[in-house]
Amino acid sequence: MAASLLSHGMRRCSAHTCAAAVAVRRGLSSAAPPSVFIRLLLKLNRYFYDVEHIVGWNEWARTKLVRSKNTFFGYAQQRFGDNIGAAYYILTLRGSFRFAGQTEWFRPDSRGRFSYDFMSTPDAQIEEVDLSGTIINHNGLDNLVKQNKLQSLSLRGCPEVDDWFLARLHVFGESLVELDVSHCPCVTVGGLAALQNLRKLQRLDISGLSRLQSPGLVRILLEEMLPHCQVTGAEYEQGLIQPDTREPTEEDHEASANTGVRHL
């Protein structure tokens, strides 16, 4: 009985620790003061190797899901071909896609289950992909690099999409027409600069990017960098310091239109 109590206690403790470690990693960067349990855990982490290991394991466990979802699906690609491998990968991640030449989208249902109808057309290349809300990162893009007819990619609200991911999108430089990176918390200007390799891009959505400090200026610079692209999601006056005294004028598409912006 003591053993079961102990194990129950440890499991509860480890559950607490899980929750705590998650909060340790993410919550401490927020302004809210950490809870008593987290403070105690951090204090113990300084003194005891056991606690340090537990926090480390939890960190590993937390990233395990991301890592396992973003491996290279080599077997599928080798056995069924690149297109089916990519399609299977997208559906496993709970994304959806549409083949070129077809109108219907292949989507998983709310519980992640999907039909295997896509396997009937092994030669069809993928034209539109919707990966919004998935945990894809730059490693997972290995599965999609062979899709050179990809025209539209939506990465709305993906928490693991960062600048390195955007830098890898150069492989779609000849075909990508529409890209949506709105509400991705890890994307910064350095990654948006890498979009210069997507010369065919016509629609780009950069709304809700929290790490951009002057979204209006970034929109101007992107429009200058990609002349045929229509950039949505940021107003020209976003990021200006004195929006009430200055009229939101139509800035011309030059990098010189930054006299009003003092902080970057």
Added chain:
Amino acid sequence: MRTWPNGLALHCERRVSVKVIGVCVFSLNKNTSLTTIAMWRKLLSSVPAFRAPKAPCRSFKSSSRRAEKDFNKDLEAQFRAFREKAAAAMPGSDWSPFELTPGLPPERADVVIVGGGVVGWAIAYWLKRKERVRDGLRVLVVEKDPTYSQASTVLSCGGIRQQFSLEENIHLSMTSADFLKNINNHLWVVNEEPVDLQFNHSGYLFLASEKSAHIMEENYLTQRHAGAKVALLSPSRLKERFPWINTDGVALASLGLENEGWFDPWSLLNALRRKAVSMGVYQCFGEVTGFRYSSNVAEITDGDFVDVKRIKYVNVQMPNSLEYQPVESAVVVNAAGANSGKIAAMLGIGLGPEESISGIPFPVEPRKRFVYVVHCPDGPGLDTPFLIDSSGVYCRREGLGGNYLTGMSPEETEEPDVSNLDVDYEFFQEKVWPRLANRIPAFEQLKVSSAWAGFYDYNTFDQNGIVGLHPLVPNMYFATGFSGHGLQQSPAVGLAVAELILDGGYKTVNLSAFDLKRIFLREPMLERNIV
């Protein structure tokens, strides 16, 4: 019990019980101790005079309460002072009866890394990563300047590229880029913010003139073979892609597509340092002024006799003081950057007779390079790559406000003086600006906002890194001489040196081509393009 007067008997009984309570809960609860003290006080004051008994449970509510309170406060203060002194004297505090110099390194360390730049801290981090037993290796990093005011790491432009002509350089750079990609998996510390390198993925753009276009094509094949993502552009494609470039005299251009760009070197240095210190690396701010070594005479194959020195102690001198600590160490790593030649000379490398191996000096010396920050409101925009012209001028965007970093490597004959870090603006006016304005016409009108100078740890032999053991000093590893590429290769070099020290050979990246023996065999490994 004997027949005492009533009150005292009562007190006596109470005394026993109070003593028990006092002992059990001493110093856990301030109120309880106050009560105890009050009770003791009551007891002591009541013994000489047979006072009228006061009910014990109400004895702490006496009439002379204020005097009591002051006395209790004093007593509390004295107890607290006593407790603090006791804690200070216990082990675990840093009080000692002898006056100790603060910041001395430990007396003994397994590996001493001379130089606290990005290469030194990368080696320290990887050594700790690879030790199989906790605290199995005591690593000490010795850095001369705590402000890093002259360190090459922080004065660098921060670029990383894979466009080299030597495969080893490409592999080093790619491994480092992979490290930076996953930097938070490597360098995250509990309760600290995640590392943000501010990496700009704009790529490098090399421009080649007619006579070097064939070199660029060969390099392109090497780079693609090694796995780097590079694209070649003809002058017309170049003009279409970057309309602000003047393509006169450009025969071919090479643009890096992935894993190339620039970042903040200070963030990388601090991230490596923070993680290494959290793993138990000792950090000491002091200057290495000498070594104590044991010498043995060895005979080399052609009959010469040389002194082989084995380092026993590293003398670390404290800043602004004559005091030094000899650190007994097994292995010393020379990652001192521009000062590596000085460290090597302390061991007599290069001071022997000229014909012998000990007469060849260590070929790393500081070379000053200038970086100018210019402001040009009509300059190129967000797509500006790190442009490197065939004339040697380089330029990259800095921030979003129309600022650019620019500079050029001077000719061999016109190397500036290295005794200080003063900037020569004439060099910009006469050498850099004309070439820059020729290549980017918008830069004909610009303003120099500021400038700084930094040292390259310049390898005078072949301008590539030197990694490995010296034949005359069998326990000193060298990781220096990167001639401007140290920052971008540092994570991979750290891993390679850690593998060399702990595993005896390279596992991830094979740097045997960068060994010191090429200096003695006089076989330079030259890179075809160097900035």
